[in-house]
Amino acid sequence: MIEFVTGALLLLGAFFLIVAAVGLLRMPDLFMRMSTSTKAAVLCVGFVLAGGGVYFADLAVTTKVITVVVFVGLTAPVAAHMIGRAAYLEGVSLWEGTLFDELKGKYDPATHDPGSPAASSPQDGPGTQGIPGPEAPPVRKGTSNPRRPSKPR
Amino acid sequence: MTLADFASFVVLPLMGVAFLIAMIRLFLGPSLADRVVALEVIGVTVMCILGVLAIVSGSTSYFDVALVIALVTFLGTIAVAAYIQRRTDR
Numbered sequence A: 001m002i003e004f005v006t007g008a009l010l011l012l013g014a015f016f017l018i019v020a021a022v023g024l025l026r027m028p029d030l031f032m033r034m035s036t037s038t039k040a041a042v043l044c045v046g047f048v049l050a051g052g053g054v055y056f057a058d059l060a061v062t063t064k065v066i067t068v069v070v071f072v073g074l075t076a077p078v079a080a081h082m083i084g085r086a087a088y089l090e091g092v093s094l095w096e097g098t099l100f101d102e103l104k105g106k107y108d109p110a111t112h113d114p115g116s117p118a119a120s121s122p123q124d125g126p127g128t129q130g131i132p133g134p135e136a137p138p139v140r141k142g143t144s145n146p147r148r149p150s151k152p153r
Numbered sequence B: 001m002t003l004a005d006f007a008s009f010v011v012l013p014l015m016g017v018a019f020l021i022a023m024i025r026l027f028l029g030p031s032l033a034d035r036v037v038a039l040e041v042i043g044v045t046v047m048c049i050l051g052v053l054a055i056v057s058g059s060t061s062y063f064d065v066a067l068v069i070a071l072v073t074f075l076g077t078i079a080v081a082a083y084i085q086r087r088t089d090r
Helices: A002-026 A030-056 A059-090 B003-028 B032-057 B062-088
Strands: none
Touching: A002 A030, A002 B003, A002 B032, A030 A059, A030 B032, A030 B062, A059 B032, A059 B062, B003 B032, B032 B062
16 A cells, blocks of 8 residues: 555656656746746656655654745745846847736846835836737837847847 | 555556656757756655555655655755856846
């Protein structure tokens, strides 16, 4: 019985790992890749190590498993957030079908300061260029200021 | 089919496939952040392989290795993110 539960947990973990890897390969955008791979990877580590904890049924092993899973669950979002923020500030291009860039204009391109009043003026809201979203504000001519040119990589 | 056979011949090859797919993204990745994300997935893959190896071999020391790899992966990701951000703060 324990072996069936362990095998099922291992198979679930392997499935989520495959999902993470395929999402990492097939998604069109860095941020989508990061989204899929982070969530699926945390699930995969949780399932596989829970399988180990169920199989050994030992206090020391269970403690280690809980430690690893809690650590990964706490640090994976932090790491993904830092990588995503650094990549966005560096100018990694979004997917061409992206409808909303809610950070557009929120950062001063020179100082990377999120709260500077010149950069967060309301006419630089989302959707001022490109495909406007469903509730995008009307585009004012002459004030649409692209935050930064997309650097060729 | 025992659990060790199942883990050795079904679960570990699936994880190897995931490792190879992440390796493709590591080589393709157009930006540095893509490669860092691929390395993070590779670290998670190695942690899962270690968990399976602990079950196959019956040795519980592999969980310690998994904890160390989680620490090193997190620190490396944070370091490279700080490096990318400092590179743009000119």
